[in-house]
């Protein structure tokens with residue numbers, strides 16, 4: 001199995017499912033004219049998975065893409081701290097949507113889905129916006145923030161799957177992997193069972 005992603009968050013979250021995998025980053029250009037955020041997240045996940053599957057047609061390949069949308073505007077990764085501050089200013093005091101598309105390509109077929117989570121930012125002062133943008137934490141992240149880090153302090157409320165915001169919606173990922181025939185949370189070999197006996 002191959003994770004087609006350079007994201008350390010995705011690597012960590014996929015490890016939690018107890019599946020063995022290798023990491024191979026797709027060299028695919030992520031540009032797309034698509035403006036619907038849900039469709040865009042799905043399209044880019046498929047693109048990333050396909051570019052790795054081309055080279056490894058017998059593998060199961062999983063890829064994901066996260067898109068942040070606020071009132072019709074798509075917020076990708078900020079180019080610098082100045083743009084990061086502008087993104088956080090846009091998000092302050094409002095609810096935005098985080099979409100993550102996931103694609104699993106296996107020799108038996110293509111399995112995909114898109115998860116949506118709504119995130120409400122609290123109203124922020126200009127000083128808070130500047131402080132966060134200067135931290136640099138948001139530069140490699142869609143929307144310019146990381147909810148799993150300092151960015152947690154920007155957030156008032158979350159509605160939906162938290163892991164989706166971090167870029168890898170685990171419930172959806174588990175569903176798609178199982179549909180593709182990949183066992184998840186399944187291998188108990190060598191584990192001690194709940195009565196204290198060790199399994200063969």
Ligand SMILES: Cc1cn([C@H]2C[C@H](O)[C@@H](COP(=O)(O)OP(=O)(O)OP(=O)(O)O)O2)c(=O)[nH]c1=O
Nearest residue numbers: 005006007065066141142145146147165166167
């Ligand atoms: C909103 C938000 C995004 N993110 C991350 C998740 C994704 O890794 C990233 C969005 O960029 P993506 O293009 O989805 O992924 P990536 O470039 O990090 O990795 P790859 O294309 O190789 O798979 O933003 C967080 O970690 N925390 C957050 O709170």
